[in-house]
Amino acid sequence: MPAPKQTLTGILCLSAGIAVFSVQDLILKLISGDYPLHQAMLLRSVTAFPMLLLIVRWMDGSLTGLVSPTWPLMLMRGLLNFSAYTAYYLALAALPMATTVALYFTAPLLIVVMSVVFLRETVSPVRWLAVLAGFGGVLLMVRPGGTLFDWAAVLPVFCGAAYAGSMILARVMGTRDSAAAMAFWxxxxxxxxxxxxxxxxxxxxxxxxxxxxxxxxxxxxxWPAFADFALMSLCGVIAAVGLTLLTHAYRIAQSSVVAPFEFTFAFWGILWGWLFWGDLPDALGWLGIAVIIGAGIYVLRAEPAPDTSA
Structure with missing residues (x-):
């Protein structure tokens, strides 16, 4: 079992990665009416390569870790991530940002379930309660079956399932491969x-x-205007840093512990939606947000305090 210090580091890396990725979501939402997704993804990926090589060199000490016998598995994990993010960004083009983020929050619940089934992790009642409460908060925000429903709402749920699978793989591969190498592949x-x-x-x-x-x-x-080209290229830097942080979080800490902190994405989705499009939740939506935040705080307080003597 990871030490408390590793657990806290994992939680902080996850929360930071979520915050970084929220900026990419904002950028892609802004350009979704003018450019195709494949163009933004291609420019993002090309821009991310030099940044990822620097991160690999800094974190691993050399680039030799990229030539690993497990590179096909890392590539397969990358395909899962591509499926997840493509589904998410297609939903983002059609749905309010807050709604898309809320529907994506099936991922933490699935990560905890998969951690029990595939990793044999022990999940305490406190963690189950936190994840289930967070998922209940999502249902309050979205209210499936109501007037908010659009067929695009299926896409972020699919994203959640694919993302959960990729992060479970990160935990499995964490003893052999670095977070930077996994992000590169x-x-x-x-x-x-x-x-x-x-x-x-x-x-x-x-x-x-x-x-x-x-x-x-x-x-x-x-052909993009210079400002839009710069924004799409910025997504490469965001992706390099964000993917490394998220992968490292699930690599060093138990999946079932860090998963509830995926719900911090709700804050960023609401903030950007309000600042740029004037989208704000109604009373039930705010109640759902409060439940999500409360669940994260509860699981954080319930975890053992980190050992600061090391």
Whole structure:
């Protein structure tokens, strides 16, 4: 079992990674009406490579860890992540940011379930209560079956399942491979998949009059304005740092412990949605947010205090 100090480090890395990635979500939401997703993903992946090489060199001391016998498994994990984020960003083009974030929050619940089934982790009643309470808060925010429902709401739920699988793999592979190496191979998968999508749809498919999520997928390649090019390139830096932080969190700490802190994404989704689009939850939505935050605080206080004598 990880030491309390490792657990706290994992929680802090996860929370920081979530905050970093929320900026990428904001950028892709802003450009989703003008550019195709594959263009943003391709530019992001190309920009991320030099940053990831620097991170690997800094964290691992050399680049030799990239040539690992487990690289196919790291690549497979990257494909899972690509599936997860593609589904999430397609949903982001059609749904309010807060709603998309809320639906994605099936991921922490699935991570805890998978940690029990595949990793044989012991989950205390406190952790189950925190995750279930957080999921209940999500249901309060979204109220599935009501007027808020859109078929695109299925996409972030799929994202949650794929993301959960990728983070369970990070825990399994953590004893052999570094977080930086896993993030590097994940970016290789992103680049390859984005290039395939660009080859399929980049030359131009009519995207007018279709659902916003589908339009974001099939819209033709557009030469970006400098400001938009800079934003898409910035996503590469964000992805390199964010993926490394998230992977490191699940690599060093128990999945069932850090998973409830995925719910901190709710804060960023609400903040960006309010600042840029004026989207605010209603009374039940705020109650759901309070439940989510309370669940995270509860599990943090219930964990053993870190050993600061080391």
């Amino acid at each position: 994940g970016n290789v998968a992103f680049l390859a998949c984005a290039a395939v999508l660009a080859l399929i749809w980049g030359r131009g498919t009519a995207a007018e009059g279709v659902h916003p999520s589908l339009a974001f997928l099939i819209r033709p390649w557009v």
